Amino acid sequence: MSGHVTGAVAALADKLPAWVSLLRAPNPGPMTLDGTNTWVLRAAPDEPAVVIDPGPADEGHLTRIAEHGPIGLVLITHGHPDHTEGSVRLSKLLGGVHVLAADPAHTIGGEPLTEPGEHLGGFGLEIRLLNTPGHTADSVCFLVEHDDERVVLTGDTILGRGTTVVAHPDGNLGDYLGSLELLSAYTGIAALPGHGPALADCAAAAEFYLAHRRARLDQVRSAVDAGARTPADVVAAVYADVDRSLWWAAEWSVRAQLEYLGVDSGESAPGVSGLEHT
Known part of the structure; x- marks a missing residue:
């Protein structure tokens, strides 16, 4: 993705x-x-x-x-x-x-x-x-x-x-x-x-x-500043133009972005087998 x-x-x-x-x-x-x-x-x-x-x-x-x-x-x-x-x-x-x-x-x-x-x-x-x-x-x-x-x-x-x-x-x-x-x-x-x-x-x-990664990080920061509180909230704000059937994959990248920014995203979910690109 x-x-x-x-x-x-x-x-x-x-x-x-x-x-x-x-x-x-x-x-x-x-x-x-x-x-x-x-x-x-x-x-x-x-x-x-x-x-x-x-x-x-x-x-x-x-x-x-x-x-x-x-x-x-x-x-x-x-x-x-x-x-x-x-x-x-x-x-x-x-x-x-x-x-x-x-x-x-x-x-x-x-x-x-x-x-x-x-x-x-x-x-x-x-x-x-x-x-x-x-x-x-x-x-x-x-x-x-x-x-x-x-x-x-x-x-x-x-x-x-x-x-x-x-x-x-x-x-x-x-x-x-x-x-x-x-x-x-x-x-x-x-x-x-x-x-x-x-x-x-x-x-x-x-x-x-x-x-691309730096631009995404800026978008995630903005979403958090605007009130996004969960990875799903951030995906809805940052990846709104992406097919919703692929939002599950975007959420995993968002978790990594939030961790990098030091934002608590809640307890991590189990890994996803076969996850490849976003």
Whole structure:
């Protein structure tokens, strides 16, 4: 869900590097856009590929990924089911290939990704871990370089279209703003998102997101000053132009915004499974 922002937040990438392929899962919807993007990176025809985000447990999609074998490693950007649900099955299809994630719950056969800046190079690719919490506590991005070309795999921290949810309590707006500031350093480097089209400039997208978040915070402050007392009150004031069927998602971002502003929003409700972007 994207509020006022429904299109791309930066120029689209004209083309992908020759060593990057996109396989899109057949799970389109208001929270997943055209479906989850599974990225396949292969430095050379004789090198094993690296897969980013297996996606949902859709047998056809997982089979398509496996057909791009040999695959040497699977990486996870964050633990939402539309990115990780197929991990166990894909690892089995690939003969036990390791799946690495920040959260041990989504790590298979290896060690969790815990060191910001950690180099995961291999198979002819140079891969560096970027710690980017905020969308979720376990969100990471990957800076990948090959043949003087670089891309950033952004998961749901930056989407190809619209803006992303920061879902309280797992999501944290302060962390998210810091992550966007980190990504704003990658000028002129393509962003390969977890949903939507590839973007030409990761930094431009991050700067747009920062401006959008700051504008939303101003709107939330104004709503509170005008008497809004609950997240639902704030949603009605700030997201009035958004389809009401998506207000439930907006309320989770509002909870994160109110926490960031130090406004008591009442006791937190349980997390929402499958919540993806707003």
